[in-house]
Each structure stands twice: as C-alpha cells, then as structure tokens.
Amino acid sequence: MKARGAVIHEVNGKWQVQDLEVGEPGENEVLVKVMASGLCHSDDHFVTGDLDVPLPMVGGHEGAGIVEKVGSKVTRVKPGDHVATLFIPACGTCRYCAKGQSYICNNGAGMETGRAMDGTYRFHDSDGTPVGGVTRLGTFSNYLVCHETQTVPLPEDIPFDVACLVSCGVATGYGAAVNxxxxxxxxxxxxxxxxxxxxxxxxxxxxxxxxxxxxxxxxxxxxxxxxxxxxxxxxxxxxxxxxxxxxxxxxxxxxxxxxxxxxxxxxxxxxxxxxxxxxxxxxxxxxxxxxxxxxxxxxxxxxxxxxxxVMYGNCSPVGDIPRLLEMYRRGSIKLDELVTRRYGLDEINQAVEDMHAGRNIRGVVVHEH
The missing domain is CATH 3.40.50.720 (NAD(P)-binding Rossmann-like Domain)
Incomplete structure (x- = not known):
C-alpha cells in the first residue's frame, strides 16, 4: 500500500512529508485509512529528544479513520468500520486490563520503538529503509497498519476531525479530572x-x-x-x-x-x-x-x-471513548470548539509552529485520499 506521511528524521529537525510503503496487516492487525489526526504535544517530545526514540519515525497518534482490511484473526473491527486509534493497546486480558486499568496495558511495552508488536516495521521509505510509527501508529500518514487492540469502533455520524481528538487529548484531559x-x-x-x-x-x-x-x-x-x-x-x-x-x-x-x-x-x-x-x-x-x-x-x-x-486519563478507552462521544451528541461536552484550525498534511510544520506559539487549542491534520 502506498501512503503519504510526515516523518521526523533527526532530533530538532523538521517534519518531512514523503511517500511511504505500508505493509500488509498481520493476522491480528488492521489497515486503517486515516482521515484526520490531532496535533498532540506528545509528538513534539520525539522531535526535541525529551523522549529518546529511534528515528526516522512517522508522527501522530491521535487519529480516526476507516478500516480498509483486517487480518485473519481480527475480531474487534471489520472492513468499513469507523475507528479511533489508541496510543496504548487495550488487550482486555493482561493483569492490568483485567483490573480495569487498560491505560497501562502490558502490551504497551516497546511502543516507543515504533515497531509492531512482533518487532518488525509496518512503514518503509521508498528505498526500503524501515520507518517507525509513533506509539506503533503514525497517524500523520494517510494509511497505517496497527494491532486490532489499538482500535475502538466509532459511530459513523461523528465527523473524523472531531472523533480523532477523543482518541487522546479529550480522554486524557477529561479523565485526569474525573479520575x-x-x-x-x-x-x-x-x-x-x-x-x-x-x-x-x-x-x-x-x-x-x-x-x-x-x-x-x-x-x-x-x-x-x-x-x-x-x-x-x-x-x-x-x-x-x-x-x-x-x-x-x-x-x-x-x-x-x-x-x-x-x-x-x-x-x-x-x-x-x-x-x-x-x-x-x-x-x-x-x-x-x-x-x-x-x-x-x-x-x-x-x-x-x-x-x-495519570496515563491516558486513567480511563478505559474502549468504553470511555464511545461514552465521551455520546456526551458530545447530547451537548454535555464540547468537541467542535476544541478545533482551532484544520491543516493539510503539507502544512504540518506550520501546524507545529502554531502549536508552539499557542495559537491553537487543537490543530487537526485532515488527510487527502
């Protein structure tokens, strides 16, 4: 699968928009057509070196899109489903998930490497060089492959540029207070x-x-x-x-x-x-x-x-993301007002500059397909 994404190649460098190859989903993985991605400050820590990760890396973890293809053992979602991405998996069966603490799911181990759970890469440069994906996602690419436990089905009537925010910033901030x-x-x-x-x-x-x-x-x-x-x-x-x-x-x-x-x-x-x-x-x-x-x-x-x-607002995103979106439907939580500006992928460095300057509550990248 051909994709186009924003990649960081060196600490304190600029995001480079480039062509990418996206691998086929494994038996427990899904191919997601990413429609929108929030610009979360967490991605900037990979750029500044606050978080030491192997580069190059496709940015973005706050995403929403449509499932294009699923592996043979996937049960959580199906092709055509609208989904939000989870920057920490929620396997449902590890010690912490079983205790209702999926925000520290054991399968989050190693996510900083940008490699899939099996240790291999899902993104490659046009010359075959492996490229990581932030938190095993990389929502600054218009296509990505991730484990099914990093997806949550969304109602189809929620706009992607709003739904993407709930996958990280909304759940994290709201949960930090209520939890x-x-x-x-x-x-x-x-x-x-x-x-x-x-x-x-x-x-x-x-x-x-x-x-x-x-x-x-x-x-x-x-x-x-x-x-x-x-x-x-x-x-x-x-x-x-x-x-x-x-x-x-x-x-x-x-x-x-x-x-x-x-x-x-x-x-x-x-x-x-x-x-x-x-x-x-x-x-x-x-x-x-x-x-x-x-x-x-x-x-x-x-x-x-x-x-x-507090990690991920200490919430259970598989249950809390749909609940937050239902609250949005009822008008009891504001999401539209969070989006200050929408950007095309080629405007990624302007979007980051605006974030640093405090011009946005949240900027959103809207992908083209």
Missing part, C-alpha cells in the same frame, strides 16, 4: 490550556468543581478558558494566588492538574505548592526525565498531600 480526584465543591487549578487542559477543565466541571482556575501565559488561551467551563484565568500561578487564597481561606486548591506542553521538576513543585491539605497534584504532562522534583517532603507528609501520575 484524578476532583469532587463536588472543589477548587481546581489547571496549568496549561491546550487540547488536554481544555478537557481537564471540562472534566473538572462535570465532576462538580465549584471553581476551575486556569493558568496559561498565552492571552488567547486565557480568553478561551471560559468556553470550556473555567471560572477564572491568569497568566501565572503568582497572579492566580490571591484568588486561590480567597476561595480556600488560604489553604490551597483541592486538585492541581498539570497539562503544560513540557513539564519539569520546578513546574511540578509550583503546582504542588498550590495544593492544600490532603489535596492532589495530578501530573499529565510529559517532559524532563531529570530525577528531581521541587517538593518539600515535610509538606508531602505533614499535609497528607499526593502526587498522582
């Missing part, structure tokens, strides 16, 4: 209003938070925060602190959710410092791998605070 400990009456801080942060705001309001305060240095993001349910927005935690103190009698927020584009130990420490007694600092963002966090052990113990890591 991260937000309760009715809480005061919540969300740091960073991108495609994940906007949905953390939505999730916090749905979980019953009375106040959801957004911090983002970009004016446009502050202006948009109220669209998703934020009750206040500021450029920095320092600017937000007087309101936090007023709302909590100086005690601190109940939950702080970190959804910035790139996190480090100082940012975690800053968020942790805003959390009150028995509160939770929820970490969603990816970034530095340094073994240091600017947190006081005494505060952690004496005030019974928690730091909670």
């Amino acid at each position: 991260g400990g937000v309760k009715a009456g809480d005061v919540v801080l969300v740091m960073g209003l991108g495609g994940v942060g906007a949905n953390a705001v939505q999730g916090a309001r749905h979980a019953g938070a009375d106040h959801v305060i957004v911090v983002d240095p970009v004016d446009y993001k502050q202006e948009r925060a109220a669209d998703f349910g934020a009750t206040a927005s500021f450029a920095s935690v320092g600017e937000a602190r007087p309101l936090i103190d007023q709302l909590t009698n100086g005690q601190g927020v109940d939950v702080a959710i970190i959804t910035v584009g790139r996190v480090d130990g100082d940012i975690i420490g800053e968020a942790f410092a805003t959390v009150g007694k028995a509160g939770t600092c929820v970490l969603v963002s990816v970034g530095s791998s340094e073994l240091s966090i600017a947190v006081s052990p005494q505060d952690l113990t004496n005030f019974a605070k928690s730091i909670q890591g």
Whole structure:
C-alpha cells in the first residue's frame, strides 16, 4: 500500500512529508485509512529528544479513520468500520486490563520503538529503509497498519476531525479530572490550556468543581478558558494566588492538574505548592526525565498531600471513548470548539509552529485520499 506521511528524521529537525510503503496487516492487525489526526504535544517530545526514540519515525497518534482490511484473526473491527486509534493497546486480558486499568496495558511495552508488536516495521521509505510509527501508529500518514487492540469502533455520524481528538487529548484531559480526584465543591487549578487542559477543565466541571482556575501565559488561551467551563484565568500561578487564597481561606486548591506542553521538576513543585491539605497534584504532562522534583517532603507528609501520575486519563478507552462521544451528541461536552484550525498534511510544520506559539487549542491534520 502506498501512503503519504510526515516523518521526523533527526532530533530538532523538521517534519518531512514523503511517500511511504505500508505493509500488509498481520493476522491480528488492521489497515486503517486515516482521515484526520490531532496535533498532540506528545509528538513534539520525539522531535526535541525529551523522549529518546529511534528515528526516522512517522508522527501522530491521535487519529480516526476507516478500516480498509483486517487480518485473519481480527475480531474487534471489520472492513468499513469507523475507528479511533489508541496510543496504548487495550488487550482486555493482561493483569492490568483485567483490573480495569487498560491505560497501562502490558502490551504497551516497546511502543516507543515504533515497531509492531512482533518487532518488525509496518512503514518503509521508498528505498526500503524501515520507518517507525509513533506509539506503533503514525497517524500523520494517510494509511497505517496497527494491532486490532489499538482500535475502538466509532459511530459513523461523528465527523473524523472531531472523533480523532477523543482518541487522546479529550480522554486524557477529561479523565485526569474525573479520575484524578476532583469532587463536588472543589477548587481546581489547571496549568496549561491546550487540547488536554481544555478537557481537564471540562472534566473538572462535570465532576462538580465549584471553581476551575486556569493558568496559561498565552492571552488567547486565557480568553478561551471560559468556553470550556473555567471560572477564572491568569497568566501565572503568582497572579492566580490571591484568588486561590480567597476561595480556600488560604489553604490551597483541592486538585492541581498539570497539562503544560513540557513539564519539569520546578513546574511540578509550583503546582504542588498550590495544593492544600490532603489535596492532589495530578501530573499529565510529559517532559524532563531529570530525577528531581521541587517538593518539600515535610509538606508531602505533614499535609497528607499526593502526587498522582495519570496515563491516558486513567480511563478505559474502549468504553470511555464511545461514552465521551455520546456526551458530545447530547451537548454535555464540547468537541467542535476544541478545533482551532484544520491543516493539510503539507502544512504540518506550520501546524507545529502554531502549536508552539499557542495559537491553537487543537490543530487537526485532515488527510487527502
């Protein structure tokens, strides 16, 4: 199968749009005609080197499309089905899936290599050079082959450019709030209003938070925060602190959710410092791998605070993605408003530049076929 995709060849390089060969699906794999892909900041960590992966690599993991072909043992989907892609498999049978924790499915091991579960490549360059796919996907290509456990069937009436967002950013952000400990009456801080942060705001309001305060240095993001349910927005935690103190009698927020584009130990420490007694600092963002966090052990113990890591919103995407889309149908969650701009694949570097500049809540690549 011939395909066209955006590939990163070197750390700090530019995405290159090029022709690719896509292999035949194996017995448990599916060929997906990718219709749309969200631009998630996680892909940028492969470019900057924050995440050390073998290059070259086809970008993209937040996708939606149509199943073109299936392997002989595939049972989850069939040709013609509309699907969302899962950046972590949900096998349903490993220890963690059996415990309802498919967001840490054992079959996610090795996904950073970009190779299929059998260790071989599904993308190749025109000269035969193997090319990985981000999280074994590569939704910046208009066709991909992935394991059936990385797909979830979608209702056919949901537009692809909206459905793709639920496969990562929406599920991750929304889940970070509802599964991260937000309760009715809480005061919540969300740091960073991108495609994940906007949905953390939505999730916090749905979980019953009375106040959801957004911090983002970009004016446009502050202006948009109220669209998703934020009750206040500021450029920095320092600017937000007087309101936090007023709302909590100086005690601190109940939950702080970190959804910035790139996190480090100082940012975690800053968020942790805003959390009150028995509160939770929820970490969603990816970034530095340094073994240091600017947190006081005494505060952690004496005030019974928690730091909670969240992967995929700690949700069960096979069940939660259809549920989120049903909420969208009912008008109880906003998806259309997340899409600031749509791009053709040849505009990929402009899309990334816009993401870095904070011009978009979410940009979406719409593929041609």
